[in-house]
Amino acid sequence: MAYKIVFFDIDGTLVNEEKQIPQDTMDAVHELKAKGIEPVIATGRAPYFIKPLAESLGINSYVTLNGGYAVYKGDPIYRRLLSRSSIEALVNVAAKHGHSLVFQGENEYYTDAELHPFMKDSVMSLKVDMPGYDPHFWKSNDIFQMFLHCEAGEEHLYEELLSELKLIRWHPQAMDVLPAGGSKAQGIAAMLEVLGISKEEAVAFGDGLNDKEMLEYVGLGIAMGNSHPELIPFADYVTTHVDEGGIRNGLIKAGLL
Known part of the structure; x- marks a missing residue:
């Protein structure tokens, strides 16, 4: 499968316990962009929590608030509210x-x-x-x-x-x-529809309980080596720890690096 887009969770995936982006992760994301593959943040965090991180990675598309608010290259494309x-x-x-x-x-x-x-x-x-x-x-x-x-x-x-x-x-x-029924997968689905990309052409990385639906939904769901044990059954592949080249190794597995 030729994957066209990659969704990245933040905490425990793009950043480690110290909330720092490992240098090998930074390099891997920039290499991914250079190859013409779209990197997108998919997080439980709100958009106002992620701006410095997104800017440092050169990412301007994101699914935030656990799928509740999605933006593609600065333009909001999906909103899901609590009643x-x-x-x-x-x-x-x-x-x-x-x-x-x-x-x-x-x-x-x-x-x-x-x-x-x-x-x-x-x-x-x-x-x-x-x-x-x-x-x-x-x-x-x-x-x-x-x-x-x-x-x-x-x-x-x-x-x-x-x-x-x-x-x-x-x-x-x-x-x-x-x-009820909310998940990151909803925001991802909305973005893929706008882009005309099938879910089978998408990859996602995550480590937490809020990543279950996302990893199940995409064509290749990758769990970090430091993932919550209950996430593992929902992943297609388990990469290494966030501080042990987890993102780079997962992208290599996907054939993207």
Whole structure:
């Protein structure tokens, strides 16, 4: 198969635990571009979290917010929102249990509890600016994704909402909140349709639980050597660790380098 486009997750894939891009990854992505293959970021992060990284890699197309917002060469091509009713339901349940939330809009994000330790610890782990404080931000803005801050084992408290919402843990004290059925694969599918590229001609790299659908969807799904164990069954190939040439080795496997 002659692959035409490659989607890259960020955390644990393009960047390591220190949130640094290994030099061999940087070089591999630039070589990929030189060969005329389109590199695209596909991340759970919001677009305002990825600009310095995207610029350093020379990438201007991305699928962000776990598939909720896709941009091709600077032009937005796909938007998927959380419904106001599902957000309100989550706000009410979270308040009952003292769990903080973060509301992610298109250009900015806000929390309903600016001093909550779980919120601070999880957001700080991303090495991004802290959210502003506005517990009512969701009432007058489009919300693509949320963070729900609670410990592992407390997910059952939200079972009544799972017909409308999807929860994916990415931190010991935080989960992404998407519309039910939401995934990176939705944003990828929208981009491929715009470009006239089949999913069989696409490659994707990932390492986390939010990468399952993406790796299954594309023609070649590659899991990093440092992947969550539950991701491995969804991959076609497992490359090496992010700090051990994982991206380069995966691109070689795909016949792209």
